[in-house]
Each structure stands twice: as C-alpha cells, then as structure tokens.
Amino acid sequence: MPVEISNLSRRDVDQYIDLLRAGFGEELGQRGTNIARTAHMAKVLVSCGGLPLRLIKAVTGHSLFILAAKDGSHVVGALGVLEARSPSLIGIYVTSEYRGQGIAIGLVQEALRRLKKQGYKEAHVSVIDHTAQLLAQRGGFVPYDHTDLYEHSLPANISIPDGAFVKGVQRLSLPRHAYDLGPLNHITGVRVRRLIAHLGKEPTLAAMLIALPHQIVGEIQPVIIIPGREEVFPALLEAGYKWFSHLGRTLVSVSLHDDTASLADVLTSEGFVKRRSWVELRIDL
Ligand SMILES: CC(C)(COP(=O)(O)OP(=O)(O)OC[C@H]1O[C@@H](n2cnc3c(N)ncnc32)[C@H](O)[C@@H]1OP(=O)(O)O)[C@@H](O)C(=O)NCCC(=O)NCCS
Known part of the structure; x- marks a missing residue:
C-alpha cells in the first residue's frame, strides 16, 4: 500500500x-x-x-x-x-x-x-x-539567518547599569510571534510579554518573552533598537528572570540571530551557556 x-x-x-x-x-x-x-x-x-x-x-x-x-x-x-x-x-x-x-x-x-x-x-x-x-x-528553501540558543538556570542574580529601566508594552513594532495568539493565549496557556529597555530617555532594546505551557523554560527573544547599547541588556534579562520565576519556570533561554549576535558577550559574561545552533531558511510561495 x-x-x-x-x-x-x-x-x-x-x-x-x-x-x-x-x-x-x-x-x-x-x-x-x-x-x-x-x-x-x-x-x-x-x-x-x-x-x-x-x-x-x-x-x-x-x-x-x-x-x-x-x-x-x-x-x-x-x-x-x-x-x-x-x-x-x-x-x-x-x-x-x-x-x-x-x-x-x-x-x-x-x-x-x-x-x-x-x-x-x-x-x-x-x-x-x-x-x-x-x-x-x-x-x-534558501538560508537567510543563523540562530544560537543560550541557556541559564533560575534563580539568577544580575546587576543592572545605572539609568537603565524596563517597561512592559502592549505592542512592539515587530511581526507578531507565531505563539502570540492574543486573547486566546490564556486558553492555550501560552504566556507572552513585550518589554522595552531604556537607558535614560532612550528606548534601546526590546524583547518578546514567551513561556509555552508544559515546559520548564521561558524564552527571551531580544531585538536591538539602537545598536551599540548592549550594556542595557542585563536590565531585560533581570525582568525576564523575575517574570519567568513568577510563572514557575526554572530555565531561561535566549535566542540570538545574526542581527542580535552582538548580545552574545553579555550572555556569556552572565553565565549563559550556548546549547544549540540552527539555520533559518525561507521560501517565496
Ligand atoms: C530528515 C528526514 C525527515 C528525511 O526524511 P526522508 O523521507 O528520508 O527524506 P526524503 O526521502 O524525502 O529526501 C528528500 C531530500 O532530502 C535530502 N536527504 C534526505 N535524507 C538524506 C540523507 N541521509 N543524506 C543526504 N540528503 C538527504 C535529499 O536532498 C533528498 O532528496 P534526493 O533524494 O532527491 O536527493 C529524516 O531523515 C528524519 O526523520 N531524520 C530525523 C529527524 C530530523 O532530523 N528532523 C529534522 C529536524 S530539524
């Protein structure tokens, strides 16, 4: 058959x-x-x-x-x-x-x-x-990007640079994440948060925080708004640690693409370990 x-x-x-x-x-x-x-x-x-x-x-x-x-x-x-x-x-x-x-x-x-x-x-x-x-x-499909996944276990401490703070926002000017199901997130158990990190008045980095149901890991997907201000990243990490701890997650992962690879040094200095890498491919239909 x-x-x-x-x-x-x-x-x-x-x-x-x-x-x-x-x-x-x-x-x-x-x-x-x-x-x-x-x-x-x-x-x-x-x-x-x-x-x-x-x-x-x-x-x-x-x-x-x-x-x-x-x-x-x-x-x-x-x-x-x-x-x-x-x-x-x-x-x-x-x-x-x-x-x-x-x-x-x-x-x-x-x-x-x-x-x-x-x-x-x-x-x-x-x-x-x-x-x-x-x-x-x-x-x-044609390759267009490369991703590295870093992990760190919770609880974790981090020191934040002076003048840095993080705000939760309703929207980010980013494509909606595939798991961002809007009002249905609370039915499916998928939790999503959008954050923006500021240094003084300037918004410098953003991130989507995603916690899928039935997993111990919470994922941070950072986006650089102003290049060269990577020192603000710990403020986003700290906000992520707090939210994921509150949700009962015990592991945090951060995925870095080609355009966020400059954040790798911060992750390494904070004790994150690179776990996996993959290639992203796209096709026009
Ligand atoms: C990857 C996988 C799905 C391929 O399944 P499959 O049915 O054997 O693949 P197909 O017979 O349809 O092959 C299609 C094409 O894939 C590529 N391919 C598949 N197996 C390959 C192998 N062992 N070596 C090289 N190329 C291979 C070839 O280009 C092939 O085309 P061709 O036969 O005309 O050369 C299967 O090996 C698998 O399940 N692997 C484990 C799970 C996995 O790795 N999943 C992907 C996670 S990212």
Missing part, C-alpha cells in the same frame, strides 16, 4: 507523539516538556475535525496543521505547520525504515501547496541537522 499524506486525526495523535519522542525527545526533555500534556492538548486541538484550530484561526489569524504520512493506519512520518504572518514548518520526522523514499519531501511539498492555496506569500523553517537542511533546500 503506498504511503499517503493527510491531516493528522485524533486517533493518530498517540502515534504522532511517539514520533515526536523518537525524533525530538532529547530536545523536548531539555526544555522540560510535559509530553503527556502536549498529547492531551493535541487531541483537543484536532478533535471535531479540527474545529478548535479553525476557531483559533478565526480569532487570531494564527493556527496549526499537522500532516501525517500513513502506511495504512500506521503513521510513518509527520510535519507540523504553524500558520502565522510568515508560517513555519516544524518538527519533520520520518521513521527510519521509511527514509529515502521521498516521504519527507512529499510532506514539505504538500505543506507548501496548502499554504500557497491559502494565499501565504512565504514560509520558513529552522534546521539543526545538516540532512534536514539538504531536505529544506531540495524543497526550494
């Missing part, structure tokens, strides 16, 4: 979670992901023919679909797609005995076909692994 690609259904979720464990168990473990709760949430989202996901999309413009490659009733591969302004492909995995048969590229092409049909103009993907990068490039 040929392998067919379709939407993940509620009865496929347990097999899908097994694939996630096999492919990404180590990474999910490091992030303290509660896999049983994630499975429960996935079942809720794909129940009633995906009605909860359609509702989330109607309210927020963001959504998620998961494609499953199935040999009969056996899930042999999967790919998630987070729909946002620029959708991202996440977590592609094919079981070892089915590799080398074009299943992964089939999943990628089906995801891109659906996104194009929905009117999206571009998509992106992040890859850690060289094979996955070759796969993405074979699918037409």
Whole structure:
C-alpha cells in the first residue's frame, strides 16, 4: 500500500507523539516538556475535525496543521505547520525504515501547496541537522539567518547599569510571534510579554518573552533598537528572570540571530551557556 499524506486525526495523535519522542525527545526533555500534556492538548486541538484550530484561526489569524504520512493506519512520518504572518514548518520526522523514499519531501511539498492555496506569500523553517537542511533546500528553501540558543538556570542574580529601566508594552513594532495568539493565549496557556529597555530617555532594546505551557523554560527573544547599547541588556534579562520565576519556570533561554549576535558577550559574561545552533531558511510561495 503506498504511503499517503493527510491531516493528522485524533486517533493518530498517540502515534504522532511517539514520533515526536523518537525524533525530538532529547530536545523536548531539555526544555522540560510535559509530553503527556502536549498529547492531551493535541487531541483537543484536532478533535471535531479540527474545529478548535479553525476557531483559533478565526480569532487570531494564527493556527496549526499537522500532516501525517500513513502506511495504512500506521503513521510513518509527520510535519507540523504553524500558520502565522510568515508560517513555519516544524518538527519533520520520518521513521527510519521509511527514509529515502521521498516521504519527507512529499510532506514539505504538500505543506507548501496548502499554504500557497491559502494565499501565504512565504514560509520558513529552522534546521539543526545538516540532512534536514539538504531536505529544506531540495524543497526550494534558501538560508537567510543563523540562530544560537543560550541557556541559564533560575534563580539568577544580575546587576543592572545605572539609568537603565524596563517597561512592559502592549505592542512592539515587530511581526507578531507565531505563539502570540492574543486573547486566546490564556486558553492555550501560552504566556507572552513585550518589554522595552531604556537607558535614560532612550528606548534601546526590546524583547518578546514567551513561556509555552508544559515546559520548564521561558524564552527571551531580544531585538536591538539602537545598536551599540548592549550594556542595557542585563536590565531585560533581570525582568525576564523575575517574570519567568513568577510563572514557575526554572530555565531561561535566549535566542540570538545574526542581527542580535552582538548580545552574545553579555550572555556569556552572565553565565549563559550556548546549547544549540540552527539555520533559518525561507521560501517565496
Ligand atoms: C530528515 C528526514 C525527515 C528525511 O526524511 P526522508 O523521507 O528520508 O527524506 P526524503 O526521502 O524525502 O529526501 C528528500 C531530500 O532530502 C535530502 N536527504 C534526505 N535524507 C538524506 C540523507 N541521509 N543524506 C543526504 N540528503 C538527504 C535529499 O536532498 C533528498 O532528496 P534526493 O533524494 O532527491 O536527493 C529524516 O531523515 C528524519 O526523520 N531524520 C530525523 C529527524 C530530523 O532530523 N528532523 C529534522 C529536524 S530539524
């Protein structure tokens, strides 16, 4: 029987979670992901023919679909797609005995076909692994950025430079993060905060703080407003430590892109350790 690609259904979720464990168990473990709760949430989202996901999309413009490659009733591969302004492909995995048969590229092409049909103009993907990068490039993606992920455990102390302070803001002039579901964040358990760090009167750095449900890690995504004022970064880190501690997180991660790489020295001097690096690729649809 040929392998067919379709939407993940509620009865496929347990097999899908097994694939996630096999492919990404180590990474999910490091992030303290509660896999049983994630499975429960996935079942809720794909129940009633995906009605909860359609509702989330109607309210927020963001959504998620998961494609499953199935040999009969056996899930042999999967790919998630987070729909946002620029959708991202996440977590592609094919079981070892089915590799080398074009299943992964089939999943990628089906995801891109659906996104194009929905009117999206571009998509992106992040890859850690060289094979996955070759796969993405074979699918037409082109590398455009590089990310390093740094981590530090909580609690942590930090000293803030004189004149630096941080304000919470409603909006940042940044594209909305894929996990920023607006009013639905409190239902999904995703917590998002936007901060701006000032030095005197000048806003110099901004950050999105994201705490996903069922994980022990809180993530800080900094954005440089005025280059050359990296000394303000500890003020943002301190605000992040406080918020994530309050939410019960025990680990903080910071992702640095090419345009924020100059913040790496501050992270290293504060005791952060570089855990992973990946390449970002994009495709025009
Ligand atoms: C990466 C992975 C999904 C590829 O699945 P697959 O079904 O075997 O891939 P396909 O057969 O569709 O191959 C498509 C293209 O990917 C690239 N590719 C796939 N496997 C490759 C390998 N072992 N070596 C080099 N290139 C490879 C090739 O460009 C290939 O095209 P080609 O056959 O025309 O040369 C699979 O190996 C896997 O699940 N790995 C573990 C999980 C993982 O690393 N996920 C990515 C996390 S970022």
